[in-house]
Amino acid sequence: MAETASAVRVGIIGANGYSGIELLRTLSLHPHVHITYVAGSRDADGGLLAEQPFLRTLTAPAHTHDGASLAALKVQQFDPDVCAAACDVAFVGLPSGSAGQVAAALYERGLRVIDLSGDLRLPAEAYRTWYGRDPVPDAVLGAAVYGLTEWRRASIATAQLLSNPGCYATATLLALLPAVRAGLNRPGAPIVVDAKSGVSGAGRKAVQSNLLGELAENFYPYKVGRHQHTPEIEQMLDPDGGVRISLTTQLLPVARGILSACHVMLERPVTVEEVYQFYQDCYAAEPFVHVLPPGQVPQLKHVRGSNHCDIAIAVDERTGLLQVFSVIDNLQKGAAGQAVQNFNVMHGFAETEGLWAQPMYP
Amino acid sequence: MAETASAVRVGIIGANGYSGIELLRTLSLHPHVHITYVAGSRDADGGLLAEQPFLRTLTAPAHTHDGASLAALKVQQFDPDVCAAACDVAFVGLPSGSAGQVAAALYERGLRVIDLSGDLRLPAEAYRTWYGRDPVPDAVLGAAVYGLTEWRRASIATAQLLSNPGCYATATLLALLPAVRAGLNRPGAPIVVDAKSGVSGAGRKAVQSNLLGELAENFYPYKVGRHQHTPEIEQMLDPDGGVRISLTTQLLPVARGILSACHVMLERPVTVEEVYQFYQDCYAAEPFVHVLPPGQVPQLKHVRGSNHCDIAIAVDERTGLLQVFSVIDNLQKGAAGQAVQNFNVMHGFAETEGLWAQPMYP
């Protein structure tokens, strides 16, 4: 797996967070990537591998094409000029609030930027409402392309500034877009999205409520009625604002994974076979989206550690509801994996490049 | 805590299953109970405590009033005549399908019977449809009182045959009954119930899909659109069949606990404060049902190991939905705990007798 001449010089900002770690894991095996810059917020006397012992194995001879150089990398304090000099593309894996400014600074310096935060996903006014702070300047916001890969390939291919979708948004949109585009949902009736996520979605910051002692054997809803992925989903379902969702987010006592259960009032009677066939047609050519035959259900662990999304359909004739269930790994298809998928689209690489990992089961 | 003169002689059928174990744990501390008969399906050469080492501690001197006699009990092959001779009351903790016949046999022998299965909860026709087999005879079925304690005390007090509610049904009904009785739900619109349960609800039988290797870090829906607690909930919400629910059941990678998220289309605009006050009024006198102030959310682990139920209310003005979240321990308020609560009502004991356990946190 020799490094190709066309290797892209890649920087990762936020290498100590869960998205950053996942980017390192994934990109270290990408045949067209040369990681040349890593920035993180923590003390960084040691090199990258001392900071992240679970990546230590990258130093193994012949283990990967740039193991040696990666081992030599230092986690730096972020500096936009240093980053711009070292990279062709930057992945920004910082929390919303600080990510947008970093992305803007790099965008303005001419880099192609893939931002994993929520800072570039909403129009200015909606951002203020749902995030409770000011957005980045309009010029930057206006340049951002929303990167739900399967539904936006043309725009992604030429984007300089890519806004990677939220984890809940990815799972929910992949589940709902076919139905809504086909007009299966009853106009005016809200779609109930009851979603559940592993705790890595909350980041790696030390917070009492995310201790294992608190979360083990636990489960509960949070941000009820006010999760910031709500408008992101609604605008993608219908830019004209014609679809309302009620998004309930809940915390699972697991590290990874999102299951989104979408309950849709049907506009007209349909059979599960019809809907299945329709979804199947919609996603048949997709390498990462899989529609399960009626009667099967998606499991969190069937996609864990991979960039895949499994979707299942049910129609409840008693109540006139269509139910669509989707599962993703929140750090892969919900963050780093989709970011790499978008990177591949942006560079004309095969979309599965670097993303071959099978789900880890058990 | 000396055994009172009025001690009731109690038998437990199905002592090797999770409900049976929980009944033993709970009843062994009940001041008015003398456990005189224990039956189970497994090999039973040894006594009760050899079978259930986690109950071994009952043999401790002075640990509980009847430790000595309990230690001497054998797990017997069930025999209705032996049971009837030994007990005043029998708790039947067997799987649906076999429980009904056992309950019927004991009922016919004049015992008061508390059945934890689904065999006595539905009218004959609905039972055939949802359980796929024939119910017990009409005379037995007709005698069964549905034991959702907080809403059925008068009938429970005089019941000879008590049908203990299902775990999902208990969590969901305690959450929905105030709203539905008050007419807050829009007529004709189905109520979406997205419920999640720990795996002890599936029993203790060796099943590959319930191995820790399969379930750890996993989560998924099951029995989509056909969970047998659906009609049990609907008939209690409205005996005339005017309310339809779509019940989705999902498996959490935890041993205990149910969270039921109920999404209700509102018939008219209401504020969360109004609904909260209404629920608060409804349950203010209840020792085991607690309505959380707006903004708080219920957590599985806040009720684990106890007979309590926490309920939270949210109103989403954007979508016109009322959301009610409830949590219970499926083996306590969802099974053995509520069974003991009903036992207390049936015998005129204080309703909290034997059920003082605080939730176990962390």
Next chain:
Amino acid sequence: MAETASAVRVGIIGANGYSGIELLRTLSLHPHVHITYVAGSRDADGGLLAEQPFLRTLTAPAHTHDGASLAALKVQQFDPDVCAAACDVAFVGLPSGSAGQVAAALYERGLRVIDLSGDLRLPAEAYRTWYGRDPVPDAVLGAAVYGLTEWRRASIATAQLLSNPGCYATATLLALLPAVRAGLNRPGAPIVVDAKSGVSGAGRKAVQSNLLGELAENFYPYKVGRHQHTPEIEQMLDPDGGVRISLTTQLLPVARGILSACHVMLERPVTVEEVYQFYQDCYAAEPFVHVLPPGQVPQLKHVRGSNHCDIAIAVDERTGLLQVFSVIDNLQKGAAGQAVQNFNVMHGFAETEGLWAQPMYP
């Protein structure tokens, strides 16, 4: 369960930590206790129950003898004079380092004090070495009685200042003391103690390494060769310093529980039956310590949520090793439970008072 005339007025310092919560859970059901003072380090505008929602259920009418008064309690900023005025006995559930001074202040004000920290367990010099800071004054240290209940009842009964044993120390000492006192261990050969604990032993402070995302599906040793419970165990095994242990502590991805595996070089050949009989004789009258028959093994979950300790014996003839395995719940027998047990001994109550809880299984 009416409150008796002889109710002891009890204060709990550190009510927001795991030991403090467990003390509240346990003492709220104790028939001879009136909780009159609660102090904690966190913001405390609301009452006790708003701080600890999992204790909310104490407000239930008739649920417990002092539910009403407990609901009215505020979590206060600790003040030794206020505490001394309000209480007869204080339980100190603070981290080592701050606990000792609080215990000293209350001791000097004449209260009986039960300290759950490590601050009073070692002689001054050993404390300096293993804890890396100065101990409390000699007068205070000298007054402290080490409260391993089963082996120190006489001293405990009259103690004014009680030093509750460490969690690892409790599990290990109950496993080793019979063997060492009988001289089964080979003199000069170190005893290998390979112990494992749930994460609640590390407290409730927000620490990145204790996040569920880090610990789920994880396991590792920590403080290798320098855990501060080492000297506490050695001095109790042999005050003359004749026994050396190598204590290895490891972190289990569970909330509660300690298993201590003790590997002892035998001084002379013995059979497992001999050792079992000897242990059985040693602990036969104990309500909380249970010696399992040869061939059985202790399980963490067989004691979870209870004050019990299960011990199993094995003799490996191939290697001449005696193996003793013990399990406790680190928050019960390893902290709050043993503290209450000592409280009972100190006040002449039945030793099991308030500690009837069965292990929670599953």
Next chain:
Amino acid sequence: MAETASAVRVGIIGANGYSGIELLRTLSLHPHVHITYVAGSRDADGGLLAEQPFLRTLTAPAHTHDGASLAALKVQQFDPDVCAAACDVAFVGLPSGSAGQVAAALYERGLRVIDLSGDLRLPAEAYRTWYGRDPVPDAVLGAAVYGLTEWRRASIATAQLLSNPGCYATATLLALLPAVRAGLNRPGAPIVVDAKSGVSGAGRKAVQSNLLGELAENFYPYKVGRHQHTPEIEQMLDPDGGVRISLTTQLLPVARGILSACHVMLERPVTVEEVYQFYQDCYAAEPFVHVLPPGQVPQLKHVRGSNHCDIAIAVDERTGLLQVFSVIDNLQKGAAGQAVQNFNVMHGFAETEGLWAQPMYP
């Protein structure tokens, strides 16, 4: 990643078990492998992917070189002649007891065989003692090469019949061999090996004691003093029988991972730096074995999902003990991963081929 002309035709026997699944996951990405035969014990009307939904994604176009053909594979009832016709090499992932006969039948038909069971690891007499049944014929047993890769490369390269080491044995031997070969251990003193494993090591069979309800929040020892990996470790440490280990195996409530804690009485005083340097020299060229600097500890999750082994050293001067801790993923380096590593050695491929996966963290 085009399939090379030199692709080896590979069969997998036992494709429904955890080792079989892991072999499929790993080999499906191996550039020199063509999976041509899959046998399993379960009902197999559907194809391979219907049986193992978490492998479904192999059907993705371009996802892997032989996705299409793999999707078309059926899980067959094992037949040695059909297998021999279809394959060059067979991996046998069956339980001990049945694996040996299958391996023998294929060996006799001229295939190169990699057996993951314990059936070929011990001399006949030791096998009878520790496994309690008769071994395969001497001719077969004599041909088997024990495949602890790092210590047996020369023999492995030419082996026709490869006996893959046990999971506990792999972790323990990698930890102990450098010390024992250097004579650091005191002659005559047993080495205490206190090992812990995730439950996937127990296989995928439905067994009550391995249900999540039983194991969650649990931990306990099993097969104390009689684990069958004991003689496998001893014979590799010293073929002359001069080293005795006491192996204690314990069950962690996680799916994957083994940590082996080895406690060695030192023959002479050494410093941790000396031992570290010695281990470092021993494993410096190894792609999969990593010796951590003194003061660091290995974590289960730092190797999960990868073929790596992390080793840490401690010297306890107080007790004269050397402690060596090692972690592996029991399904990778402890089973399927090492099997593929051996496959690579047997075929002259780069040893890391197909084994590039980074550990999955978090």
